[in-house]
Amino acid sequence: MFKKILVSEDIDSISFGLVSILQKNYPSEIRTTKYCDDALLKIKAALHEGKPYDLLITDLSFKDDYRDVKLSSGEELIEAAKSEQPGLKIIVYSIDDKPYRIKNLFDKHKINAFVAKGRDSSTEIIEAMDIVHDTDTIYTSPQLSHIARDMAILEIDEDDIILLKYLSDGRTQPEISELLKNAGKASSSTSSIEKRINKLKIYFKANNAIHLISTVKDMGII
Amino acid sequence: MFKKILVSEDIDSISFGLVSILQKNYPSEIRTTKYCDDALLKIKAALHEGKPYDLLITDLSFKDDYRDVKLSSGEELIEAAKSEQPGLKIIVYSIDDKPYRIKNLFDKHKINAFVAKGRDSSTEIIEAMDIVHDTDTIYTSPQLSHIARDMAILEIDEDDIILLKYLSDGRTQPEISELLKNAGKASSSTSSIEKRINKLKIYFKANNAIHLISTVKDMGII
DNA sequence: CATTAGTTTACGGAAACCCGTAAGGCTATC
DNA sequence: GATAGCCTTACGGGTTTCCGTAAACTAATG
Numbered sequence: 128m129f130k131k132i133l134v135s136e137d138i139d140s141i142s143f144g145l146v147s148i149l150q151k152n153y154p155s156e157i158r159t160t161k162y163c164d165d166a167l168l169k170i171k172a173a174l175h176e177g178k179p180y181d182l183l184i185t186d187l188s189f190k191d192d193y194r195d196v197k198l199s200s201g202e203e204l205i206e207a208a209k210s211e212q213p214g215l216k217i218i219v220y221s222i223d224d225k226p227y228r229i230k231n232l233f234d235k236h237k238i239n240a241f242v243a244k245g246r247d248s249s250t251e252i253i254e255a256m257d258i259v260h261d262t263d264t265i266y267t268s269p270q271l272s273h274i275a276r277d278m279a280i281l282e283i284d285e286d287d288i289i290l291l292k293y294l295s296d297g298r299t300q301p302e303i304s305e306l307l308k309n310a311g312k313a314s315s316s317t318s319s320i321e322k323r324i325n326k327l328k329i330y331f332k333a334n335n336a337i338h339l340i341s342t343v344k345d346m347g348i349i
Numbered sequence: 350m351f352k353k354i355l356v357s358e359d360i361d362s363i364s365f366g367l368v369s370i371l372q373k374n375y376p377s378e379i380r381t382t383k384y385c386d387d388a389l390l391k392i393k394a395a396l397h398e399g400k401p402y403d404l405l406i407t408d409l410s411f412k413d414d415y416r417d418v419k420l421s422s423g424e425e426l427i428e429a430a431k432s433e434q435p436g437l438k439i440i441v442y443s444i445d446d447k448p449y450r451i452k453n454l455f456d457k458h459k460i461n462a463f464v465a466k467g468r469d470s471s472t473e474i475i476e477a478m479d480i481v482h483d484t485d486t487i488y489t490s491p492q493l494s495h496i497a498r499d500m501a502i503l504e505i506d507e508d509d510i511i512l513l514k515y516l517s518d519g520r521t522q523p524e525i526s527e528l529l530k531n532a533g534k535a536s537s538s539t540s541s542i543e544k545r546i547n548k549l550k551i552y553f554k555a556n557n558a559i560h561l562i563s564t565v566k567d568m569g570i571i
Numbered sequence: 572c573a574t575t576a577g578t579t580t581a582c583g584g585a586a587a588c589c590c591g592t593a594a595g596g597c598t599a600t601c
Numbered sequence: 602g603a604t605a606g607c608c609t610t611a612c613g614g615g616t617t618t619c620c621g622t623a624a625a626c627t628a629a630t631g
Contacts, residue, residue, distance in 0.1 A: 138444070138466045144366030161468050190467050192492070222360070222444075244360045245412050246383045270414065297560025299587065316610050321589075335617085336588075337559050338519025344566050521617065540580050543619075557587085558618075 129216075129260055131178065134159040135166040135185035135204060136220070141244070145184070145220070148249045153256075163189060163198035167207050174212055182256070183208055187221040187228070205236045216259050218242060220252065224271055225347030227283075233265060240266035283330070283348070286312065290323055291349050295340045300324075351438075351482055353400065356381040357388040357407035357426060358442070363466070367406070367442070370471040375478075385411060385420035389429050396434055404478070405430055409443040409450070427458045438481050440464060442474065446493055447569025449505075455487060462488035505552070505570070508534065512545055513571050517562045522546075 132155050136142040142159050149157055158180075160166040166185065173179050187201035198204045201219060208215055218240040219232055232238045240255035242248055245268070255266040293303045300320050307315035314323075324336060331346075333339035343349050354377050358364040364381050371379055380402075382388040388407065395401050409423035420426045423441060430437055440462040441454055454460045462477035464470055467490070477488040515525045522542050529537035536545075546558060553568075555561035565571050 137468050138363070139468055139471045140366035140370060140466065141360070141362050142366070143369055143471070144362035144364070147365060147369065148362060192468065244362065246359050246361055246414070249361050249365070294559055295563035297556030297563070299557070301587085314609055318610050318612085319608090322609085324588095325590075334519030335521070337516055337562050340559050341517035341519070341562050341566065344563065523617090536579060538580050540582085541578090544579085546618090547620075 128153060129155050129182040129256060131156045131173070131180045132158070132182045132184065133166060133169055133180045135163060135183065135201070137161045137186065137189045141186075145252070148252060152253050161189075162194065162196060163201070163204035164196050166204055167198060167211070170208050170215070171211055179212055180215065182216050182218065182259075184218045184220050184252070187219060187223050202232070202236065205232075205238060209236065218252070218255050218259060218266075220244060220248070223347060224268075227346065227348045229267070229271065238265075241268065241271065242266075243268040243271055245270070283327070287323065287327060288349060290320065291327070291340065291343050294324070294336060295344065295349055350375060351377050351404040351478060353378045353395070353402045354380070354404045354406065355388060355391055355402045357385060357405065357423070359383045359408065359411045363408075367474070370474060374475050383411075384416065384418060385422070385426035386418050388426055389420060389433070392430050392433055392437070401434055402437065404438050404440065404481075406440045406442050406474070409441060409445050424454070424458065427454075427460060431458065440474070440477050440481060440488075442466060442470070445569060449568065449570045451489070451493065460487075463490065463493065464488075465490040465493055467492070505549070509545065509549060510571060512542065513549070513562065513565050516546070516558060517566065517571055 132149065134142060134145055134149075134157060136145060136159065139161070142161070146157055146159060149155065158169060160169060163185075166183070170180055170183070183205075185201045185204055189196075189199060189201070191199070198207060201221065205217055205219075208217070217236075217238045219238050220242045222244040224243050229241055232241060239259040242251045242255050245251075248268075251268050258264055258266045289307075290303065293306060298306070300317050303320055304315055304317045307320070324339070327333070327343075328335070328339050331339055331342045333342050340349075354371065356364060356367055356371075356379060358367060358381065361383070364383070368379055368381060371377065380391060382391060385407075388405070392402055392405070405427075407423045407426055411418075411421060411423070413421070420429060423443065427439055427441075430439070439458075439460045441460050442464045444466040446465050451463050454463060461481040464473045464477050467473075470490075473490050480486055480488045511529075512525065515528060520528070522539050525542055526537055526539045529542075546561070549555070549565075550557070550561050553561055553564045555564050562571075
């Protein structure tokens with residue numbers, strides 16, 4: 128059983144509800160933070176005291192407000208936390224159920240579970256905690272199981288993402304070519320860019336570039 | 350003070366947290382639902398019994414799942430609820446802080462308050478409830494006050510929205526022209542469509558159509 | 572009815588995008 | 602080092618979009 132849990136979630140009602148759910152099920156020590164920076168500080172401090180957290184439950188998106196923050200997203204917090212305390216188990220609790228982001232979380236950030244905010248998230252959180260604690264198996268909410276399938280065929284890379292972002296920023300293809308050349312990227316000719324866009328249009332079944340950007344934005348890829 | 354409150358929110362942890370906050374402050378009768386359809390049924394039933402709800406607190410977006418639903422969004426629930434019980438006070442509690450949607454909620458759906466899910470939403474909910482109960486003033490979360498300003502200059506109409514949706518669906522301008530003609534819309538020539546797109550590009554400071562669609566999607570207009 | 576103002580449509584050239592084909596370059600293998 | 606396969610780049614012509622200008626239409630006014 129987890130002894131010391133940190134909850135990182137900015138929306139007060141969610142944080143409140145989440146803590147209630149946890150307390151109802153486990154006699155753990157639970158701390159909450161509303162900012163990623165604070166979460167990292169707490170993790171560091173606990174590590175220093177020799178009483179480290181053994182589980183981090185975090186959201187992905189945090190609202191901007193008046194405060195200047197170093198870590199502005201769950202991804203950044205996870206990366207920072209892992210480099211401080213590599214063994215820390217991490218459960219992401221988020222509304223964002225876009226295949227690409229979830230895939231990234233498991234592949235790059237080595238999170239242990241992804242629980243989607245939803246009608247049954249309280250039971251899923253508990254399930255996830257049990258599995259993550261006892262085994263090295265990863266956990267995802269049942270309704271996201273289809274994503275495992277999507278993930279397999281999701282073969283778009285960093286460069287694709289960059290290109291899509293340039294397009295969505297209103298750059299023309301010659302402009303993008305220049306930008307990529309200056310960034311020292313390979314295959315930066317207008318021709319290659321055309322080809323890449325074409326590949327993406329086929330992949331996402333888009334009629335034209337506008338449709339493509341619309342689609343990838345809906346999917347949360349950019 | 351509100352005597353009978355209905356909370357319509359699909360994510361269990363939020364619903365749980367919200368109810369705790371309400372109970373801590375008011376001795377009201379509180380019911381919760383995870384589906385808009387159920388919320389409407391509860392409102393109808395209470396009305397029939399002669400013990401109607403006097404406040405509805407609802408989210409805007411609800412997750413799809415296995416259940417077939419008639420009302421799939423908060424907007425639809427609000428419209429249905431208002432037609433059943435015009436006097437019902439409504440507070441929207443949502444993460445979606447896009448000017449256009451909020452403007453619509455106040456203008457078309459005559460909601461009484463909009464509280465943004467955030468770090469201080471528990472106090473804001475209480476504030477909103479006090480104001481909405483005692484007066485006919487509308488309430489919005491303080492951090493959204495800038496939206497009142499944005500709202501004033503937000504002069505895009507239904508036809509603009511339709512056009513933007515067609516564009517984001519990958520239609521060409523001649524195709525859109527045909528579609529609008531068939532729908533019996535005025536100013537449906539390719540020329541007029543060009544002109545309208547151009548107006549929108551200027552308005553949203555977009556370099557090209559891709560950029561335009563990207564921008565309006567970010568703003569939650571479509 | 573003539574004039575004016577505002578809106579819608581038409582048109583044409585320039586720019587950007589789309590799409591197929593082909594040439595050039597790199598690597599691996601025999 | 603010749604060959605084949607793969608990736609990148611180049612090029613050309615067709616389509617779509619972009620943008621300015623002008624014509625046609627509508628409605629209101631004197």
